[in-house]
Amino acid sequence: MTIKGKAYIAGIYEHPTRNAEGKTVPQLHAEVAKGALEDAGLTKDDIDAYYCAGDVPGMGGINQAEYMGLNLRQIDSTETGGSSYVLHVNHAAQAIATGHCKVALITLAGRPRADAKDQIRVRPGGGAPAEYGFEGPFRPTVTNMYGMAAMRHMHEFGTTSEQLAWVKVAASHHAQYNEHAVLRDVVTVEDVVNSPIIADPLHRLDCCVVSDGGGAIIVVAPEIAKQLKRPGVRVLGAGEAPKHLNGGKVDLTFSGARWSGPDAFAEAGVTPADIKYASIYDSFTITVVETLEDLGFCAKGEGGKFVSDGNLISGVGKLPFNTDGGGLCNNHPSDRGGITKVIEAVRQLRGEAHSKVQVPNCDIALAHGTGGLLGSRMGSGTLIMERGDA
Amino acid sequence: MSEKPNSKPQVRAPRVNHETKPFWDATAEGKLLVKKCNDCGENHFYPRSLCPFCFSDNTEFLECSGKGVIYTYSVTRRTKEPWAIAYVTLEEGPTMMTNLINCDFDNLSIGQAVEVAFVDTGEGTALPFFQPA
Numbered sequence: 369m370t371i372k373g374k375a376y377i378a379g380i381y382e383h384p385t386r387n388a389e390g391k392t393v394p395q396l397h398a399e400v401a402k403g404a405l406e407d408a409g410l411t412k413d414d415i416d417a418y419y420c421a422g423d424v425p426g427m428g429g430i431n432q433a434e435y436m437g438l439n440l441r442q443i444d445s446t447e448t449g450g451s452s453y454v455l456h457v458n459h460a461a462q463a464i465a466t467g468h469c470k471v472a473l474i475t476l477a478g479r480p481r482a483d484a485k486d487q488i489r490v491r492p493g494g495g496a497p498a499e500y501g502f503e504g505p506f507r508p509t510v511t512n513m514y515g516m517a518a519m520r521h522m523h524e525f526g527t528t529s530e531q532l533a534w535v536k537v538a539a540s541h542h543a544q545y546n547e548h549a550v551l552r553d554v555v556t557v558e559d560v561v562n563s564p565i566i567a568d569p570l571h572r573l574d575c576c577v578v579s580d581g582g583g584a585i586i587v588v589a590p591e592i593a594k595q596l597k598r599p600g601v602r603v604l605g606a607g608e609a610p611k612h613l614n615g616g617k618v619d620l621t622f623s624g625a626r627w628s629g630p631d632a633f634a635e636a637g638v639t640p641a642d643i644k645y646a647s648i649y650d651s652f653t654i655t656v657v658e659t660l661e662d663l664g665f666c667a668k669g670e671g672g673k674f675v676s677d678g679n680l681i682s683g684v685g686k687l688p689f690n691t692d693g694g695g696l697c698n699n700h701p702s703d704r705g706g707i708t709k710v711i712e713a714v715r716q717l718r719g720e721a722h723s724k725v726q727v728p729n730c731d732i733a734l735a736h737g738t739g740g741l742l743g744s745r746m747g748s749g750t751l752i753m754e755r756g757d758a
Numbered sequence: 759m760s761e762k763p764n765s766k767p768q769v770r771a772p773r774v775n776h777e778t779k780p781f782w783d784a785t786a787e788g789k790l791l792v793k794k795c796n797d798c799g800e801n802h803f804y805p806r807s808l809c810p811f812c813f814s815d816n817t818e819f820l821e822c823s824g825k826g827v828i829y830t831y832s833v834t835r836r837t838k839e840p841w842a843i844a845y846v847t848l849e850e851g852p853t854m855m856t857n858l859i860n861c862d863f864d865n866l867s868i869g870q871a872v873e874v875a876f877v878d879t880g881e882g883t884a885l886p887f888f889q890p891a
């Protein structure tokens with residue numbers, strides 16, 4: 369049993385806002401759903417499955433399904449942080465392949481900027497995890513947890529701040545063409561390493577943006593895809609894996625991509641050499657370096673060299689990545705970047721990326737999500753897609 | 759070694775539950791414990807009732823030497839009072855999260871020898887920080 373060729377991505381939509389004052393979170397979810405349906409040429413009543421994660425208010429996706437007036441045969445609120453939406457494509461494809469639904473909607477939305485201004489902050493809840501007392505008192509933050517992974521990677525492999533900076537430089541080269549991007553100025557390696565250190569060794573420009581907004585994806589069965597007018601994008605394979613601290617046998621030099629990547633490549637029947645474009649989760653520059661190694665685009669420890677000298681810039685390097693500007697420059701809605709990773713990969717496969725960053729003959733693309741913390745526990749999801757009509 | 763006043767720790771009492779109470783009780787006596795599995799022989803951290811390696815429930819607390827080396831660290835600098843979060847690999851095997859204190863934040867290194875330095879929380883527990891050995 370495989371999802372290969374059994375499901376198609378028929379609709380995508382990225383909310384143009386980056387500051388959602390005056391809008392509610394359920395409203396943002398509904399707006400992106402509507403956008404993706406219009407893109408696909410489908411209507412709300414075609415949806416029979418809904419996938420969402422912890423950014424949606426309420427009990428799983430039920431409250432949001434009510435808001436949007438959805439009648440469903442399947443609902444899934446798998447929560448692995450920013451990678452959730454990559455996993456959702458996999459789960460939707462599985463449900464379609466086994467006949468449990470035909471048109472699946474995936475949404476992400478949030479408003480951390482507007483919330484900070486309004487002084488409201490609602491976070492997905494749950495009881496205190498078992499490790500809490502052993503970590504909370506030491507004040508882990510998102511940045512110092514990624515910082516510790518970067519410090520160790522530098523120690524073991526000689527990775528430098530300048531090499532990490534190249535990831536941001538490449539993202540900025542792409543973001544200059546995206547009118548919606550939060551940061552559109554092209555930056556240099558010097559700009560990155562001269563920006564203030566937030567937590568060793570990560571500078572302000574090693575970090576992604578904070579932005580409001582969201583996105584949506586529609587995954588459909590082949591017989592539905594056949595009736596639609598948009599260029600087809602076929603799901604080839606997917607993999608997913610959590611990674612954690614393993615009882616104290618800690619290794620921060622790799623991510624869950626070490627496991628999710630090979631599963632996805634095996635199911636798709638392709639290798640990293642076949643990938644023409646890659647959306648790589650870029651919460652921080654180090655996230656990209658470790659992920660590229662783990663996915664097999666280069667050997668472990670060679671990621672710093674691999675990303676240098678513009679190798680990730682479309683039209684310049686060997687592996688064009690995050691041509692929308694990524695989380696580092698464009699958008700990281702609700703502090704979660706997984707859905708925009710899939711969306712830009714679909715744009716590339718359709719030939720609908722900005723002409724300055726469109727990869728010629730882009731027939732196979734990869735999208736990878738990393739949710740949670742590279743420095744402790746994370747959810748990883750890898751998705752491989754190809755251009756092609758049903 | 760130059761001492762910096764800003765390397766003094768901020769003390770937040772941990773949440774304690776039935777599984778972790780022996781660990782936290784021991785901290786008040788200046789003892790650092792990990793959990794040892796009597797079936798597979800592996801030590802683990804944070805302490806659990808069931809061994810995360812073989813799922814045996816035949817586990818017991820083991821008192822550590824308190825010595826270890828820095829596996830990695832990161833100084834949070836864009837703040838009024840910077841602090842150094844770290845993972846320290848204990849002589850007994852497991853790697854644990856901590857803060858590095860009584861040290862110069864600009865002269866830390868991965869692989870550096872450190873030792874536990876308990877700081878009382880005022881609530882019957884002490885936090886296992888580490889300092890240069």
Ligand SMILES: [Zn+2]
Binds near residue numbers: 799812
């Ligand atoms: Zn055991």
